[in-house]
Amino acid sequence: xxxxxxxxxxxxxxxxxxxxxxxxxxxxxxxxxxxxxxxxxxxxxxxxxxxxxxxxxxxxxxxxxxxxxxxxxxxxxxxxxxxxxxxxxxxxxxxxxxxxxxxxxxxxxxxxxxxxxxxxxxxxxxxxxxxxxxxxxxxxxxxxxxxxxxxxxxxxxxxxxxxxxxxxxxxxxxxxxxxxxxxxxxxxxxxxxxxxxxxxxxxxxxxxxxxxxxxxxxxxxxxxxxxxxxxxxxxxxxxxxxxxxxxxxxxxxxxxxxxxxxxxxxxxxxxxxxxxxxxxxxxxxxxxxxxxxxxxxxxxxxxxxxxxxxxxx
Amino acid sequence: xxxxxxxxxxxxxxxxxxxxxxxxxxxxxxxxxxxxxxxxxxxxxxxxxxxxxxxxxxxxxxxxxxxxxxxxxxxxxxxxxxxxxxxxxxxxxxxxxxxxxxxxxxxxxxxxxxxxxxxxxxxxxxxxxxxxxxxxxxxxxxxxxxxxxxxxxxxxxxxxxxxxxxxxxxxxxxxxxxxxxxxxxxxxxxxxxxxxxxxxxxxxxxxxxxxxxxxxxxxxxxxxxxxxxxxxxxxxxxxxxxxxxxxxxxxxxxxxxxxxxxxxxxxxxxxxxxxxxxxxxxxxxxxxxxxxxxxxxxxxxxxxxxxxxxxxxxxxxxxxxxxxxxxxxxxxxxxxxxxxxxxxxxxxxxxxxxxxxxxxxxxxxxxxxxxxxxxxxxxxxxxxxxxxxxxxxxxxxxxxxxxxxxxxxxxxxxxxxxxxxxxxxxxxxxxxxxxxxxxxxxxxxxxxxxxxxxxxxxxxxxxxxxxxxxxxxxxxxxxxxx
Numbered sequence: 001x002x003x004x005x006x007x008x009x010x011x012x013x014x015x016x017x018x019x020x021x022x023x024x025x026x027x028x029x030x031x032x033x034x035x036x037x038x039x040x041x042x043x044x045x046x047x048x049x050x051x052x053x054x055x056x057x058x059x060x061x062x063x064x065x066x067x068x069x070x071x072x073x074x075x076x077x078x079x080x081x082x083x084x085x086x087x088x089x090x091x092x093x094x095x096x097x098x099x100x101x102x103x104x105x106x107x108x109x110x111x112x113x114x115x116x117x118x119x120x121x122x123x124x125x126x127x128x129x130x131x132x133x134x135x136x137x138x139x140x141x142x143x144x145x146x147x148x149x150x151x152x153x154x155x156x157x158x159x160x161x162x163x164x165x166x167x168x169x170x171x172x173x174x175x176x177x178x179x180x181x182x183x184x185x186x187x188x189x190x191x192x193x194x195x196x197x198x199x200x201x202x203x204x205x206x207x208x209x210x211x212x213x214x215x216x217x218x219x220x221x222x223x224x225x226x227x228x229x230x231x232x233x234x235x236x237x238x239x240x241x242x243x244x245x246x247x248x249x250x251x252x253x254x255x256x257x258x259x260x261x262x263x264x265x266x267x268x269x270x271x272x273x274x275x276x277x278x279x280x281x282x283x284x285x286x287x288x289x290x291x292x293x294x295x296x297x298x299x300x301x302x303x304x305x306x307x308x309x310x311x312x313x
Numbered sequence: 314x315x316x317x318x319x320x321x322x323x324x325x326x327x328x329x330x331x332x333x334x335x336x337x338x339x340x341x342x343x344x345x346x347x348x349x350x351x352x353x354x355x356x357x358x359x360x361x362x363x364x365x366x367x368x369x370x371x372x373x374x375x376x377x378x379x380x381x382x383x384x385x386x387x388x389x390x391x392x393x394x395x396x397x398x399x400x401x402x403x404x405x406x407x408x409x410x411x412x413x414x415x416x417x418x419x420x421x422x423x424x425x426x427x428x429x430x431x432x433x434x435x436x437x438x439x440x441x442x443x444x445x446x447x448x449x450x451x452x453x454x455x456x457x458x459x460x461x462x463x464x465x466x467x468x469x470x471x472x473x474x475x476x477x478x479x480x481x482x483x484x485x486x487x488x489x490x491x492x493x494x495x496x497x498x499x500x501x502x503x504x505x506x507x508x509x510x511x512x513x514x515x516x517x518x519x520x521x522x523x524x525x526x527x528x529x530x531x532x533x534x535x536x537x538x539x540x541x542x543x544x545x546x547x548x549x550x551x552x553x554x555x556x557x558x559x560x561x562x563x564x565x566x567x568x569x570x571x572x573x574x575x576x577x578x579x580x581x582x583x584x585x586x587x588x589x590x591x592x593x594x595x596x597x598x599x600x601x602x603x604x605x606x607x608x609x610x611x612x613x614x615x616x617x618x619x620x621x622x623x624x625x626x627x628x629x630x631x632x633x634x635x636x637x638x639x640x641x642x643x644x645x646x647x648x649x650x651x652x653x654x655x656x657x658x659x660x661x662x663x664x665x666x667x668x669x670x671x672x673x674x675x676x677x678x679x680x681x682x683x684x685x686x687x688x689x690x691x692x693x694x695x696x697x698x699x700x701x702x703x704x705x706x707x708x709x710x711x712x713x714x715x716x717x718x719x720x721x722x723x724x725x726x727x728x729x730x731x732x733x734x735x736x737x738x739x740x741x742x743x744x745x746x747x748x749x750x751x752x753x754x755x756x757x758x759x760x761x762x763x764x765x766x767x768x769x770x771x772x773x774x775x776x777x778x779x780x781x782x783x784x785x786x787x788x789x790x791x792x793x794x795x
Contacts, residue, residue: 001501004499004504004505008508011769011772015776018773019780022773022777023780023781026781032730033730033731033734034781035781153319155780158780159781
């Protein structure tokens with residue numbers, strides 16, 4: 001039996017060396033169709049550009065966190081017109097696990113005046129693997145990435161980490177990791193991405209998502225709230241507008257009460273937008289919708305004294 | 314706890330290490346198996362442990378009572394108690410909804426509305442497997458093929474043995490129980506074979522089955538809007554998915570058992586290389602089909618009766634087999650379909666004409682063998698449409714569209730690159746299965762390789778394939794729902 005145990009350990013050691021080499025070789029040689037667990041076709045949202053810009057940002061008036069509902073719904077140019085400097089740290093399919101990691105990594109350095117956490121059930125039900133891989137590939141490598149790896153605990157994330165580390169060490173081009181331009185969206189600034197079209201092909205199609213709440217995500221969400229309070233950072237929780245059908249479906253399958261964790265506003269109850277004019281798809285605004293929503297949002301924040309009034313330009 | 318999770322990867326080495334440290338005491342080893350198996354099962358839902366232990370206790374006591382009397386009437390009474398309790402549990406938890414809904418529908422046909430509502434509860438995982446396993450014990454003790462278990466610990470270990478508890482293979486008491494009642498010694502070659510089988514099982518499930526599911530599921534969900542060629546692809550991928558999923562689980566179960574010095578029954582023997590449906594049923598879910606053969610078919614008379622009774626016996630077995638899979642009419646239709654394919658072979662005496670692996674000792678099959686394999690696979694796939702569809706109407710509609718002229722247009726695919734990659738993976742997978750078809754499992758053939766460097770290279774490549782192609786989202790094992 002000792003021979004068996006010894007052989008198993010030896011194999012694990014050899015595997016720990018060979019596997020990363022194999023992975024990197026595979027990443028260099030194979031076309032992108034065979035690398036779904038390595039770099040998975042880049043998620044939307046320009047995470048690389050966003051995080052690179054974040055390193056130059058300090059003390060924005062408002063920092064937005066959350067999924068694509070965050071980074072597609074708040075246009076920094078509109079806020080700038082009202083005198084507010086914002087940054088959008090939303091990323092595609094960002095779950096509470098990933099948000100918690102971003103808060104731990106950036107909050108002490110950035111010190112925002114207010115955090116607007118865009119919340120929705122999806123961030124508590126998804127595994128967050130793709131979102132975590134997005135961060136692992138596009139953010140700078142550090143020891144805290146090991147915590148992200150242990151929190152999400154998936155082989156794809158390990159692969160992404162090995163791949164990114166190898167690309168940092170080897171003199172290879174990272175152009176395939178950087179999403180400068182694609183035919184669906186454009187990066188503006190301060191973390192905001194704009195859809196190039198006003199509406200998608202399957203505008204009103206509502207995808208079925210699994211609805212089981214993840215204990216890990218709930219735990220991390222609670223930790224985010226505690227961390228913000230501990231750091232003395234003001235925050236609000238919001239849900240951005242959706243089309244009527246989507247909002248109804250979401251409400252009928254609600255499993256979690258965000259209002260238990262702080263000031264929460266569902267803007268589906270506050271603002272009436274037109275499904276045909278203001279939405280790109282069932283749960284994302286187009287630029288017309290963003291314009292309308294952001295103007296309303298700024299007025300709402302000022303009226304409710306959530307943020308100090310700034311001189312308007 | 315699932316086999317393909319980090320939890321199990323931590324659980325297994327700990328259980329393994331302590332198990333072999335206890336090797337000087339058989340009682341302690343069996344007790345350790347019981348404890349760890351109950352932890353394994355309770356990981357899903359601890360509430361159903363009571364059910365498992367109760368079912369085992371009933372059959373253990375029945376076993377004692379069966380040997381404490383020679384009065385045939387009393388012995389039959391005890392046997393029926395075991396059957397009623399086990400089938401009663403199965404009927405209550407698994408089939409209650411089916412019977413109540415069909416009962417209500419039948420009354421509605423005559424214009425009566427009944428207000429009968431089935432109870433809402435979760436189906437206990439593995440109930441279809443362990444109830445059959447404990448029934449086999451009672452029946453074999455009744456038939457005097459087996460002495461009753463020496464003590465409750467060894468019996469409970471036999472019932473709850475974690476590698477095969479939730480999705481088989483359905484073990485026979487005559488095969489597995491004696492292994493709990495004698496000393497086990499660690500065997501290096503067996504342990505290595507076990508690890509190989511676990512690796513191959515993980516690959517089948519996490520690379521092949523899960524990736525097939527990602528493409529087949531949307532096809533079955535949107536079949537009404539897709540051309541026949543896409544539906545054909547969908548059913549082929551489902552056929553590969555269910556094989557990869559179920560045989561993968563069996564491989565992991567059998568391989569894990571080998572680590573502990575146990576031999577479990579082979580459950581799959583390369584069924585898609587079958588040359589007719591008779592051979593297919595000797596190679597697919599072997600533990601279930603042999604259970605029905607020994608405990609239903611043969612007691613009904615088997616093949617030693619007249620033609621019509623043979624047909625009846627075959628129909629009963631396939632109907633029960635379909636019904637075992639689930640309380641839905643489409644599983645029953647699936648069973649009937651296979652009965653219709655099997656009966657002609659039976660009546661012509663051709664159901665056992667292919668007893669050896671196809672092209673045994675040769676590199677490639679003949680054209681005739683390929684033709685027979687393709688025809689058999691096609692017939693089996695027709696059955697899978699019923700198995701996979703949500704209801705019978707959808708299944709017939711699926712088949713109708715598949716057989717329409719749209720079968721000859723280019724398939725409409727949402728994920729073309731992924732489908733292309735998957736087809737390549739499937740071709741490589743079946744090539745390896747073909748290469749290893751004369752062994753108990755494909756990778757088993759590596760045992761004959763003298764070069765350890767060569768063997769380790771294969772393992773590392775397969776592990777890398779796991780890392781590169783496993784799905785991000787967990788896909789449950791199909792047979793857990795049964």
